[in-house]
Amino acid sequence: MASSSHSLPSGGNVFTTIPDIFFIPEFVFGGLVWTLLASTTIMVNPTGYVMFVSLFCFVMTTIWMLIFVCGCNQRSNWPTLDVAYHFLASLLYLSSSVVLAYFILVLQTAISGTEISKLLIAAVVMSYLATLCYFLHAIFSAIRWKSC
Known part of the structure; x- marks a missing residue:
């Protein structure tokens, strides 16, 4: 049986390796998504799905x-x-980002120029940034996986 010359980091080394350093921005952007959504008074199905995705990924990333x-x-x-977890998280975040952006477009005339629209737009931006972080984490984890 071949042994791997590369092992996954543990301890404080987690915060010094390229794929795993993305844990920090995933926390920041993911936490901002659900905080911004919780600040709005609109709680309908699309925002509920985005809230579910952001909280699920926040908790799972913490455990991970x-x-x-x-x-x-x-x-x-x-x-x-x-690789599998971060790819799944990036797909979930991408789907929730698209749903939330579409929801804002549909409500554009009703909420235009209000504080709620600013919070929702900020949540969309943070959601796309979280998607990017999870995707980059998945790509760099895949590169590490192939080298193991």
Whole structure:
């Protein structure tokens, strides 16, 4: 059985490796999405879906990062799981970003120029930035997975 010369980082090294340094902006942008949505008074199905995605990814990323920091990620299947999780999270965030942007376009005449429209637009921007961070994390994790 071939042994891997590359192992996943653990402890403080998690915050120094290229794919895993994206944990920090994922937290920031993901947290801003659900904070901005929670600040609005509009709570209908599209914003509920975006809220679900942002909270789900925030909680799962927290658990994922804790697994990495504690060093429980040293088995051979963890690089594959890392790629799969971050790719799934990027797809979820992309779908929620598109849904929220479309929702704003539909409501444009009703909420134009209000504080709610500014919060929703900021939530869309943060959601797309979170999508980008998760996607880049998935790409760099895939590169690491291929090298293992």
